Amino acid sequence: MQQDASAGQNANPPDPVTSVVASVLYVDGRRERDVPLEDVRQYAGHRDKMLWIGLRNPSSEVLAQVVGSLGACSKNVEEMLEPHRRAKILDYGDMVLVVAPTVELDNQRPVFGETQLLIGSGFLVTVRRGAISPHTTLRERLEAVPDLLRRGSDYVASEVLDLLADRYLAAVTKFESVVEHAEQKLLIRGAKDADIRKLYRQRRDLLRMHTLIAPMTEICRRLARVEMPAVDIHARPYFGEVADRIQRIDELINALREALAFAFEASQMIAQASQNDTTRRLASWAAILAVPTAVAGIYGMNFEYMPELKWQWGYPLTLSMIAAACGVLYWRFRKSGWL
Numbered sequence: 001m002q003q004d005a006s007a008g009q010n011a012n013p014p015d016p017v018t019s020v021v022a023s024v025l026y027v028d029g030r031r032e033r034d035v036p037l038e039d040v041r042q043y044a045g046h047r048d049k050m051l052w053i054g055l056r057n058p059s060s061e062v063l064a065q066v067v068g069s070l071g072a073c074s075k076n077v078e079e080m081l082e083p084h085r086r087a088k089i090l091d092y093g094d095m096v097l098v099v100a101p102t103v104e105l106d107n108q109r110p111v112f113g114e115t116q117l118l119i120g121s122g123f124l125v126t127v128r129r130g131a132i133s134p135h136t137t138l139r140e141r142l143e144a145v146p147d148l149l150r151r152g153s154d155y156v157a158s159e160v161l162d163l164l165a166d167r168y169l170a171a172v173t174k175f176e177s178v179v180e181h182a183e184q185k186l187l188i189r190g191a192k193d194a195d196i197r198k199l200y201r202q203r204r205d206l207l208r209m210h211t212l213i214a215p216m217t218e219i220c221r222r223l224a225r226v227e228m229p230a231v232d233i234h235a236r237p238y239f240g241e242v243a244d245r246i247q248r249i250d251e252l253i254n255a256l257r258e259a260l261a262f263a264f265e266a267s268q269m270i271a272q273a274s275q276n277d278t279t280r281r282l283a284s285w286a287a288i289l290a291v292p293t294a295v296a297g298i299y300g301m302n303f304e305y306m307p308e309l310k311w312q313w314g315y316p317l318t319l320s321m322i323a324a325a326c327g328v329l330y331w332r333f334r335k336s337g338w339l
Contacts, residue, residue: 019058021134026050029146037062040069044123050153051123054135058127070095070123080127084114087215089222095120096230098157098219100164101212102131105171108178110205112212115164117157119230124153126160138163154231158238161220165245168213172252175209178202179256183263199264206257210250217247284333291325 023040025032027049035043035051043051053066060081067077076092088099095118102113113130126135138159142148149156182199220243224236231239295318333339 019055019062021054021056021128021136022139023053024051024139026052026149029148029150031143037066037069040066044070044120046122047152049122050149050156052139052153052156053123053125054139055125055127056131056134057129063127066125067118070118070120070125072118076118080116080118083129087212087219089219091226091228091230094229096223096228098161098223100161100216100219102128102164103168103171103209103212104132105174106132108174110171110175110209112208115160117160119153119157121230122153124156124160133167135160135163151235152232154235155238158223158235158242161216161239161242162245164216165242165249168209168246168249169252172209172249172256175202175206176252176256179259183259196264199260203257203260206253206260210253210257213246213253214250217243217250220246280338284329284338287333288326288329291329292322295322 020037023035023037025035025043032049035053040051040053043049055063055066058066063080064077067080072080072095073092076090076095076097079090079097084099086099087101088097090097098117098119100115100117102115104111104113111130111132113128113132115129115131116125116127118125118127128134142156142159148159179202182202220239223231224238224240224243227233299318330339
């Protein structure tokens with residue numbers, strides 16, 4: 001049974017095994033052994049080795065045990081125990097803590113979580129909270145190429161961030177099809193009440209995705225440009241590449257938000273044009289029908305002396321004049337595009 005960060009309030013001590021996805025020691029880029037949490041202290045801090053610990057929804061006790069065994073300060077431990085709403089980077093000298101949001105799509109709705117990366121000399125700790133997809137594929141890919149793992153924990157951290165960028169892109173790509181469907185519906189059928197509510201929800205989801213993902217660009221650029229003891233100078237360019245990828249993804253998110261806004265405006269303009277066309281048609285027919293109505297109203301006054309009242313051709317002539325006037329009006333309105 002998985003335990004979340006709030007499980008630390010329980011009276012019974014949690015089982016550390018349930019939240020540990022992997023705790024592996026790599027020597028010269030190759031998998032050496034699985035390391036129990038109680039032995040973490042003796043395997044960490046070696047430059048020729050790398051300890052990669054992966055935790056998923058750990059309890060406060062398990063996380064404090066792992067991070068404390070690696071020599072983290074109390075402020076670092078407190079920061080990792082707290083949930084975060086935004087991306088963050090903290091430099092503790094011999095360690096760097098990166099808090100990165102995770103964005104995945106489930107049933108056409110984004111699912112948000114966070115991944116914490118504690119980068120240090122000879123170790124990397126990844127903590128996932130609320131994320132759906134694991135890091136198993138990345139670990140298997142890196143284990144298949146020992147030269148990559150041999151580069152150290154800072155390079156592996158850049159690969160983890162690049163994996164998160166892949167998932168950002170996958171979520172945005174899936175959302176793009178949702179936006180295209182919404183555009184077609186708005187332009188073909190028009191904006192109904194349910195469509196407007198759904199459109200608002202989609203734009204709000206995109207705005208939240210932008211709010212969470214956009215700061216990651218600056219964080220990756222800081223890892224690429226600012227000198228930090230825990231990040232080797234040879235690993236910095238990889239963070240710069242991740243920053244460029246995330247920036248392009250964020251631009252795509254903004255483009256989708258604008259596309260939804262334009263689709264809504266276009267549907268409103270189409271609806272307004274349709275209403276104007278209907279109004280013009282009604283006004284044209286009202287003007288045409290006003291002619292026989294006016295004539296009939298005059299002759300319906302029942303006065304004794306009226307022009308041509310007893311003339312044999314008065315009735316046909318009146319109908320002919322009404323038809324001619326209506327025909328002229330119909331022709332004019334038709335020519336102007338009102339009918």
